[in-house]
Amino acid sequence: MAKVGRTTEGATPVELTADAIQAFETRFAGPVITPGDPAYDETRALWNGVIDKRPALIAQCTGTADVVEAVALAREHDLPVAVRGGGHNVAGYASVDDGLVIDLSLMTGVLVDPVARTVLAQGGATLGHVDRETQLHGLATPLGVVSATGVAGLTLNGGLGHLRRKYGLACDNIVSVEIVTADGQVRTATVDQNDDLFWAIRGGGGNFGIVTSFEFRLYEVGPELPSLFVWYHGDDAVDVLKAYREYTKTASRDANTLAFTYAVPELAEFPKEAWGEPAVILFGAYDGPESDADAEFAPLKTLAAPIVDFSGTLPYVELQRLLDEDYPDGLRYYWKSVYLDDLTDEIIDHIVHTHGESPSSLSTVDVWHLGGAIADRDADETAFAHRDAPYMVTYEANWEDAAMDDANVAWGRTGISDLRQLEGVAGAYGNFPGFDEAPGDLLFGENYERLVEIKTTYDPTNLFKLNQNIVPRGASQADD
Structure with a gap:
């Protein structure tokens, strides 16, 4: 038994x-x-x-x-x-x-309608599954930046990818979903059918049922995109990040970039004298003509003497896989996040200083440039509320040795906690949740109370509680 x-x-x-x-x-x-x-x-x-x-x-x-x-x-x-x-x-x-x-990991079917420019993806599909099928038709939908990521979790919590500033979040591009709710009913949710459920699943996480398929809008993308991937020495990190802040103020919507701190890996692609040295990297892609990308990214390639510059034109599917090797199965991870009103000098100093204190050479602190199409929607148009923030900072603790769990978790947790004490820092992103520590109002802002009502309607006993949980009326997490 x-x-x-x-x-x-x-x-x-x-x-x-x-x-x-x-x-x-x-x-x-x-x-x-x-x-x-x-x-x-x-x-x-x-x-x-x-x-x-x-x-x-x-x-x-x-x-x-x-x-x-x-x-x-x-x-x-x-x-x-x-x-x-x-x-x-x-x-x-x-x-x-x-x-x-x-x-749902066996449910990986993907069906493209190139005429309607939509794609239907089952709930176990990964980004790689979707990209492979859609790129056969020169199409793509905004998803994430690591191809092994599951479409479902990424999308239900928002979804930030290489097309975010031009076409919005992954959840912004959902046309419909099929979802099994806690009562065992199979429902279709669209803007016209079960519209409250449709609103909630676009950023409200897995609280409302099991999405068995997603229908997304598609756009002409690729087959190749110009990319930015330039590495600077950590000694230049403060100046590089300040220059990056100035760049983002006038950046094209076609450009989707982030900056992150890292340690130079011991690989043949890097100068041996730089191995193990701190670095700051500018990474991203441009969805538009190569000549426009060259003009857009040129100022970011001459901010200091680069350690190496891997920028170039890549097939879209290869761009989507470019970071996969950095996030292998079985590595140990602890990630947390905040949104910023501005990338201030104080925040830049904090990022550079705390990265230097990381117990693991595999860890990063990332600055994501947001805005563009993300901010075109009102905060209450979907459950994803953090629309106006121009930046997100994530602390990604990545390490190998189980004996270092406590030290690496403490580094990520403290880095974010200290950031929250600074002006213009708020919220959290559902795909970088730490270990289930963020309260609902932090994740969902002013949308939280409406989400509670919808949760109470579709899952009154909190059957689906293993997520960034929204507790229904009359229930509590402790009771579960």
């Missing part, structure tokens, strides 16, 4: 018998994996090596009907539920100890 479910003081663990599992398997088309199965450890593993959870049951869905059956099992037996798409959320929301993982 497998004991699953969360135990509260004085309560008896929920029990899911072998008979109940067998009955579920007869209704379920995909693999059902339990701790005794040979594939269990491989299947339960997540991208973030810090997360080591042991679910009682992993239900690998083959389609929407399987998702409905898994949700019914969770309701019937009061099981803690995690939903896995790409499995890349830093906080480890894609798994749960002693509960049910509803795993």
